[in-house]
Amino acid sequence: MRLRPMYARQIVDMSVKLISVLSSLIGICVLVLIIYEVIARGIAACSLSFFTELPAPPGMGEGGVANAIIGTLIITVLASLIGVPVGLLAGIFLAEFGKDTKFSEVTIFILNVIIGIPSIIIGLFVYTVLVKPFGSFSGYAGAVALAIIMLPVIARTAQDMLLLVPNSLRESAFALGMPYWRVILSVVFRYARSGLTTAILLAIARVSGETAPLLFTALNSQYWIESLTQPTANLTVTIYNYAISPYTDWQQIAWGASLLIMIGVLTVNIFARLVFKPKFR
Amino acid sequence: MKKNKTECSSLSFSDTIFKSISIISVCLTFIIVTGIFVQLVWNSRESIEKFGFSFLFTQQWNPVTSVFGAASSIYGTLATTVIAMAIAVPLSILVALFLSELAHPLISKFVGICIELLAAIPSIIYGMWGLFVFAPVMSKTLQPFLQKNFGFLKIFNGHKIGIGVLTAGIILAVMVLPFITSVVCDVFKMVPNVLKESAYGMGSTTWEVTHKVTIRYGLSSIVGACFLGLGRALGETMAVTFVIGNRHKISASLFDAGNTIASTLANEFAEASEPLYLSSLIELGLVLFVLTFIMQVLAQFWLAKMKKSFGGGL
Numbered sequence: 001m002r003l004r005p006m007y008a009r010q011i012v013d014m015s016v017k018l019i020s021v022l023s024s025l026i027g028i029c030v031l032v033l034i035i036y037e038v039i040a041r042g043i044a045a046c047s048l049s050f051f052t053e054l055p056a057p058p059g060m061g062e063g064g065v066a067n068a069i070i071g072t073l074i075i076t077v078l079a080s081l082i083g084v085p086v087g088l089l090a091g092i093f094l095a096e097f098g099k100d101t102k103f104s105e106v107t108i109f110i111l112n113v114i115i116g117i118p119s120i121i122i123g124l125f126v127y128t129v130l131v132k133p134f135g136s137f138s139g140y141a142g143a144v145a146l147a148i149i150m151l152p153v154i155a156r157t158a159q160d161m162l163l164l165v166p167n168s169l170r171e172s173a174f175a176l177g178m179p180y181w182r183v184i185l186s187v188v189f190r191y192a193r194s195g196l197t198t199a200i201l202l203a204i205a206r207v208s209g210e211t212a213p214l215l216f217t218a219l220n221s222q223y224w225i226e227s228l229t230q231p232t233a234n235l236t237v238t239i240y241n242y243a244i245s246p247y248t249d250w251q252q253i254a255w256g257a258s259l260l261i262m263i264g265v266l267t268v269n270i271f272a273r274l275v276f277k278p279k280f281r
Numbered sequence: 282m283k284k285n286k287t288e289c290s291s292l293s294f295s296d297t298i299f300k301s302i303s304i305i306s307v308c309l310t311f312i313i314v315t316g317i318f319v320q321l322v323w324n325s326r327e328s329i330e331k332f333g334f335s336f337l338f339t340q341q342w343n344p345v346t347s348v349f350g351a352a353s354s355i356y357g358t359l360a361t362t363v364i365a366m367a368i369a370v371p372l373s374i375l376v377a378l379f380l381s382e383l384a385h386p387l388i389s390k391f392v393g394i395c396i397e398l399l400a401a402i403p404s405i406i407y408g409m410w411g412l413f414v415f416a417p418v419m420s421k422t423l424q425p426f427l428q429k430n431f432g433f434l435k436i437f438n439g440h441k442i443g444i445g446v447l448t449a450g451i452i453l454a455v456m457v458l459p460f461i462t463s464v465v466c467d468v469f470k471m472v473p474n475v476l477k478e479s480a481y482g483m484g485s486t487t488w489e490v491t492h493k494v495t496i497r498y499g500l501s502s503i504v505g506a507c508f509l510g511l512g513r514a515l516g517e518t519m520a521v522t523f524v525i526g527n528r529h530k531i532s533a534s535l536f537d538a539g540n541t542i543a544s545t546l547a548n549e550f551a552e553a554s555e556p557l558y559l560s561s562l563i564e565l566g567l568v569l570f571v572l573t574f575i576m577q578v579l580a581q582f583w584l585a586k587m588k589k590s591f592g593g594g595l
Binding site for chain 2: 026028202
């Protein structure tokens with residue numbers, strides 16, 4: 001074997017370490033730059049009318065995105081109402097009833113694959129199922145699309161969290177004569193509470209910033225939300241429409257809306273990571 | 282005795298109900314996957330019948346004459362993905378090395394959260410940032426630099442307008458970085474300490490231990506992580522739509538505007554009023570679905586290899 005002099009090896013080692021530190025710094029710098037730019041450009045848009053008024057035509061100034069804020073909240077809540085219970089139930093099956101079976105192995109595989117399917121494809125799918133046949137873009141379709149995106153994420157993380165619950169807890173609950181579903185809901189869930197909360201919060205944060213699926217489902221609207229069977233205003237599609245428009249006052253509003261979404265998503269993320277720290281990690 | 286029996290059966294009855302509900306939820310995921318495939322094929326049948334396989338190789342995309350071909354979108358998707366992976370893979374291995382081996386635990390935790398937050402930022406914000414902040418910087422710094430030094434290569438020769446395939450690739454690299462980093466970091470941590478220690482005991486430097494022991498030991502999972510990132514990069518929509526320029530043309534220069542499957546969908550879906558136009562767009566979606574599906578299957582396959590040898594999951 002060829003022997004290399006020690007100093008050459010140490011120089012290579014030091015330079016790799018240096019590059020490694022630099023790469024991490026690049027990552028942090030990009031994050032800081034993005035946050036800084038969004039805050040710096042978005043803060044100017046935040047006035048009272050921004051939060052309380054309907055969008056104004058370009059050049060009229062003083063428009064707001066109140067309808068989009070409400071729309072995003074409604075769609076996200078509705079999506080969570082569908083996605084969270086279904087995801088949790090699937091997670092329960094994987095971690096409890098179907099533990100270590102061939103069926104659940106296949107399911108886990110499929111869930112991992114769905115997690116990786118681009119959200120735009122989910123949007124396209126919901127378009128073909130809920131928009132095209134009914135003839136109108138709708139808030140409901142948007143919520144369903146977001147729920148489908150949430151489902152596998154919640155199922156997989158719930159499964160991981162439930163598997164960490166010690167078996168002795170389940171056994172002692174069984175010994176009290178509880179049915180399995182009570183054991184799961186009032187013993188296993190309680191133990192895994194903080195982990196599950198983190199998982200759910202992160203999933204909600206993730207879908208609340210989704211744009212692509214909403215383009216095909218909820219679309220957007222300039223008006224207050226009267227019915228969810230109609231195109232429904234939402235922040236992310238508003239950002240998209242306004243940002244690519246040539247009007248500077250619309251672009252300004254897009255930055256304001258971006259700031260709003262970013263603050264929401266990052267707050268939930270940091271909050272979930274710091275406050276609900278899973279105790280078994 | 283009788284009472285006891287009824288109680289037992291009622292217990293198992295409630296459990297059966299709960300179990301069947303949870304099985305239904307699981308089956309929903311199967312329905313969704315097959316539903317996506319069936320619906321996309323069914324809704325793109327018009328374009329599949331009309332264009333057949335030539336859809337994949339035709340560059341022309343003309344709604345006026347109703348000729349649709351996916352070649353430029355597929356090319357753009359692959360080009361941006363290749364650029365993104367070329368940047369993101371080495372970068373994320375280095376970041377993972379920093380997080381798992383070099384940094385103080387506290388610093389590692391802080392940097393780790395920062396990298397994870399990169400993944401949390403919605404892609405539309407990357408798009409806004411890319412278009413209004415990053416693209417002008419690109420056109421003033423990186424593009425002139427590349428053209429001046431590597432201009433003899435066709436790929437680095439073109440209009441320095443800031444937006445284009447290269448910019449989209451760089452933004453994508455930042456977006457997939459956290460996904461690859463987190464898996465690679467887990468892999469690095471799962472390599473048994475005994476292995477690393479014995480290599481250190483032989484007098485190896487940190488880098489030698491990393492690339493000869495750690496990376497080699499976890500290679501299959503690292504490949505899996507790369508496929509995960511690849512799948513993400515292929516389907517990323519909003520960020521790319523903002524910065525790629527949306528032009529149906531394959532161009533030799535990476536500085537020129539192009540498009541990807543996802544960006545075409547996002548950009549033109551609202552205009553598609555004709556059935557053939559719409560079904561061509563849905564067929565584009567089908568191509569993307571198949572591509573990402575394959576990537577995910579490969580990723581899971583490589584990750585599972587590691588799982589078997591470790592007896593633990595990632």
